[in-house]
Amino acid sequence: MNSLELLSEFETFLQKKKDTGKKIIAFLGHDNIPIELLEAADFFPLRMIFAGDDQLMNSSNTYLPPSTCSFAQSCIGYFTLTPRTHKFLEYVDYFLLSNHCVSDICVSEIISDVADLKRLDFYVPYYRNENASKYYKIELTNLKNEIEKLTRERIPDYKIRDSIIKQNDFKKVVKDISNLKIKGYEKLKLYQKAMLFGPNVQPELERIVEKHRDHNEINLKEYKNLLLTGCSIFIDDFLIDLIDESGGNIVHFDTWIGHQYYSQIFSQETLEKIQDPYKLLIKRFETNVYGDHCISHSLENQINSIINYINQFKKENPNMEDVAVLNHIIKFCDHFSLFQSTFKQKLQEKGVKVLNLERDYSRAMRGQLRTRIEAFMEMI
Amino acid sequence: MSVFTDDIIGFKSVLRLAYNFLNGNSYLKRQKFKERKKLISVALPFSDLIFASDAVPVFPIRMEKFNIHPYLTALDTAKNLLGWNWTTKLLTIARKFDFLEILDNVLDDVIYTINDKYNELYDLAIDNGIPSDFCYGITGLTGMFISKAKNLDANINFTIRCSAWNKYSETLQDYVPRQIWVDIPPRNLDNSVELLADNVSKAISDLEDVTGNFVTDNSLKKQFRIGNQIKRFYKTILFELSNSDFYPCNPATFAEILALLGISFQDYNSNAQRYLENFSDLVKESRERIDKERGMDVSDMPRILVTPVFGGWEPQVHEILYDLGARTIYADWEILNLLEEIDVSKNSDPIRSYAEFLFKPTTYGIGYNQEALTDSYIETAKELQVDGIVFNQVFGCHSISNCYSRLRKKIRRKLEIPTTVINFNKIGENVEQVKTRLGAFMEMFHL
Numbered sequence: 112m113n114s115l116e117l118l119s120e121f122e123t124f125l126q127k128k129k130d131t132g133k134k135i136i137a138f139l140g141h142d143n144i145p146i147e148l149l150e151a152a153d154f155f156p157l158r159m160i161f162a163g164d165d166q167l168m169n170s171s172n173t174y175l176p177p178s179t180c181s182f183a184q185s186c187i188g189y190f191t192l193t194p195r196t197h198k199f200l201e202y203v204d205y206f207l208l209s210n211h212c213v214s215d216i217c218v219s220e221i222i223s224d225v226a227d228l229k230r231l232d233f234y235v236p237y238y239r240n241e242n243a244s245k246y247y248k249i250e251l252t253n254l255k256n257e258i259e260k261l262t263r264e265r266i267p268d269y270k271i272r273d274s275i276i277k278q279n280d281f282k283k284v285v286k287d288i289s290n291l292k293i294k295g296y297e298k299l300k301l302y303q304k305a306m307l308f309g310p311n312v313q314p315e316l317e318r319i320v321e322k323h324r325d326h327n328e329i330n331l332k333e334y335k336n337l338l339l340t341g342c343s344i345f346i347d348d349f350l351i352d353l354i355d356e357s358g359g360n361i362v363h364f365d366t367w368i369g370h371q372y373y374s375q376i377f378s379q380e381t382l383e384k385i386q387d388p389y390k391l392l393i394k395r396f397e398t399n400v401y402g403d404h405c406i407s408h409s410l411e412n413q414i415n416s417i418i419n420y421i422n423q424f425k426k427e428n429p430n431m432e433d434v435a436v437l438n439h440i441i442k443f444c445d446h447f448s449l450f451q452s453t454f455k456q457k458l459q460e461k462g463v464k465v466l467n468l469e470r471d472y473s474r475a476m477r478g479q480l481r482t483r484i485e486a487f488m489e490m491i
Numbered sequence: 492m493s494v495f496t497d498d499i500i501g502f503k504s505v506l507r508l509a510y511n512f513l514n515g516n517s518y519l520k521r522q523k524f525k526e527r528k529k530l531i532s533v534a535l536p537f538s539d540l541i542f543a544s545d546a547v548p549v550f551p552i553r554m555e556k557f558n559i560h561p562y563l564t565a566l567d568t569a570k571n572l573l574g575w576n577w578t579t580k581l582l583t584i585a586r587k588f589d590f591l592e593i594l595d596n597v598l599d600d601v602i603y604t605i606n607d608k609y610n611e612l613y614d615l616a617i618d619n620g621i622p623s624d625f626c627y628g629i630t631g632l633t634g635m636f637i638s639k640a641k642n643l644d645a646n647i648n649f650t651i652r653c654s655a656w657n658k659y660s661e662t663l664q665d666y667v668p669r670q671i672w673v674d675i676p677p678r679n680l681d682n683s684v685e686l687l688a689d690n691v692s693k694a695i696s697d698l699e700d701v702t703g704n705f706v707t708d709n710s711l712k713k714q715f716r717i718g719n720q721i722k723r724f725y726k727t728i729l730f731e732l733s734n735s736d737f738y739p740c741n742p743a744t745f746a747e748i749l750a751l752l753g754i755s756f757q758d759y760n761s762n763a764q765r766y767l768e769n770f771s772d773l774v775k776e777s778r779e780r781i782d783k784e785r786g787m788d789v790s791d792m793p794r795i796l797v798t799p800v801f802g803g804w805e806p807q808v809h810e811i812l813y814d815l816g817a818r819t820i821y822a823d824w825e826i827l828n829l830l831e832e833i834d835v836s837k838n839s840d841p842i843r844s845y846a847e848f849l850f851k852p853t854t855y856g857i858g859y860n861q862e863a864l865t866d867s868y869i870e871t872a873k874e875l876q877v878d879g880i881v882f883n884q885v886f887g888c889h890s891i892s893n894c895y896s897r898l899r900k901k902i903r904r905k906l907e908i909p910t911t912v913i914n915f916n917k918i919g920e921n922v923e924q925v926k927t928r929l930g931a932f933m934e935m936f937h938l
Contacts, residue, residue: 176884176895178624178887178889178892208860210677210859212889213652213653213655213893214654214889214893216652216859217860217889220861220897232860237674238674242690243676246677246683249682250678250680253681407648407660445653445655448624449658452622453620453662453665
């Protein structure tokens with residue numbers, strides 16, 4: 112399925128949701144948003160996980176200087192450019208502001224203003240410790256109260272818990288996808304679909320997992336195997352095509368669309384032990400060590416996670432070349448740009464080959480990106 | 492010729508502030524090796540806890556050796572022999588015989604020396620792999636740590652909503668292994684003040700661990716009192732002196748002084764008591780000069796707020812504005828609510844008071860979003876009664892520079908004063924464009 116089909120299918124899907132009276136709440140996709148709380152309030156959570164282009168980026172220039180991350184710029188473009196690139200964004204009722212990065216705050220404010228959308232705020236602590244967990248609870252309660260004020264309906268705890276269990280089961284399916292022996296290109300499409308539709312596509316994904324489970328549909332020896340880290344590859348981004356065309360295959364997506372999403376699965380034991388849904392959400396925040404929002408050990412955790420994966424891959428594929436790392440950095444990204452040279456140096460010290468691939472969404476960059484990816488492939 | 496020199500020679504408080512800033516390297520060496528004090532780095536004006544633990548706060552550029560002009564070194568010698576009063580008198584006499592205008596160069600060097608060093612450290616960071624698309628402030632700070640972090644015993648970090656800042660803070664553990672964190676919750680909701688107070692307590696424990704000193708309520712309150720007095724003097728300069736029709740010096744010099752205060756306020760030049768005395772003298776001397784009509788009538792010069800500058804700005808701005816007939820006000824710390832006093836009343840809990848203080852910039856100053864930040868600009872501009880605003884859009888700044896379009900709308904709606912934006916990437920890089928832009932901006936005052 113290509114991106115056009117996926118987006119068209121989503122358009123129909125969202126139209127149906129809207130027809131049933133569902134309220135759509137959009138937000139810049141990241142890993143600390145309690146979407147279960149939104150679902151329990153009968154909202155459909157719509158993650159902004161769409162890549163940009165020149166036109167979308169340029170249309171944000173009225174609001175932001177050009178030295179802003181091109182994903183953030185494009186998100187504004189999706190709401191300001193007419194006719195809208197994605198018509199389904201017209202169905203959005205609310206916008207959720209969060210502080211994954213400071214651009215998340217700015218962009219959410221701008222979008223809710225220009226698109227005249229009621230805004231809800233949810234701030235995530237910058238640090239991860241006992242007090243940060245307590246603060247996360249304060250924000251959860253505040254968000255719940257704000258939603259209840261808006262909808263004039265109470266959100267019962269059991270509904271949040273049900274949603275947690277539903278999302279948890281869904282994440283298990285997404286994790287199963289990560290274990291399939293299919294091309295990275297295909298995996299990404301499935302991850303993106305999962306992120307967009309949520310548990311609504313669980314039966315379809317289960318069928319796909321079942322179909323491919325015991326089949327090895329890719330000979331890894333034919334490809335240069337890569338681990339993708341840094342910024343996620345969003346829907347309709349040509350980067351994955353470039354990697355594919357250059358003979359590369361991503362075996363592991365160490366990004367929010369991928370490992371950081373399904374690494375947040377609760378064990379059955381935890382679900383049984385913790386009945387309070389808020390405590391479960393807090394627990395998830397506490398254990399989300401691979402996310403890039405919180406400091407002060409995000410780089411260390413990212414490197415450990417990558418090394419663990421590479422070692423595991425070596426163990427499972429002893430006769431194969433080592434996995435190389437492609438660090439995808441969207442230009443002006445606060446979270447991954449600053450670390451890039453330290454990141455590369457630390458991994459190279461451990462014998463890992465790394466390409467820091469910094470880019471924006473302009474078409475003009477395509478040739479340059481291709482050259483850099485191809486050169487890296489030759490090197491590995 | 493410098494606009495700084497002529498005025499400053501008789502201004503001993505300013506000379507002292509400048510000298511104490513530039514002489515940081517030898518002062519800090521003495522503190523570390525002779526006085527056995529711990530050096531703890533800090534950026535942004537959050538040095539109070541460090542002082543209270545009897546350690547020495549260091550805004551890291553001050554560990555650098557500056558190319559101090561030989562005359563300024565001689566000034567130090569004279570100061571040691573004769574004291575500051577006689578030294579400034581001597582300088583005034585020397586000025587009369589300074590046919591070669593040597594003294595012009597001496598004091599002209601102060602701000603330019605600091606800025607040259609900023610650029611040098613910015614380049615050092617770039618050479619060490621920091622991407623050039625980060626803001627000047629963070630890049631320059633990283634350069635400072637690359638250059639001199641080995642001298643530090645610890646570094647203190649405060650989380651704010653700028654994600655680049657928080658990530659930069661995380662990278663500092665590569666340069667200074669001992670990191671102390673004060674995590675400020677993003678918003679002041681519910682019992683967040685208690686959480687923040689607890690985080691402050693933990694940071695104090697870490698400071699005690701590093702210094703071996705015990706931090707008491709009294710030591711905290713004593714430091715907060717000093718800080719409060721400094722802030723009061725700072726506000727006097729911003730609200731009383733900068734608002735008067737007669738300045739104690741020419742307006743470009745006045746702006747230079749504000750710039751120096753802005754930079755040095757971050758660590759009080761590593762000595763809070765001395766800094767307070769300098770500030771007190773500065774206010775006193777300024778008033779005396781005004782009383783004696785030593786200075787300049789500025790009643791017909793519009794007052795222009797140039798902001799933000801703490802993350803880097805083109806220091807020629809105030810000279811350009813002066814040439815165009817305006818006076819420049821730098822007031823970042825006031826805008827960001829960092830000149831708010833800390834409660835030191837008899838029954839107050841100093842840790843909680845400090846937590847409440849920390850929430851003010853988060854809530855009303857830099858704010859937890861752009862709405863709050865732009866409100867803060869509007870409020871301060873109103874209180875300062877400025878006639879125009881020049882917004883300094885720093886390349887790569889994603890938290891403050893991004894608010895300009897929102898701010899411009901608010902200024903039009905609520906203040907109805909002229910505004911313009913200038914772009915900044917690195918000192919000295921964009922001067923001609925800045926001149927053109929400011930020229931067009933100043934035309935609005937002559938219509």
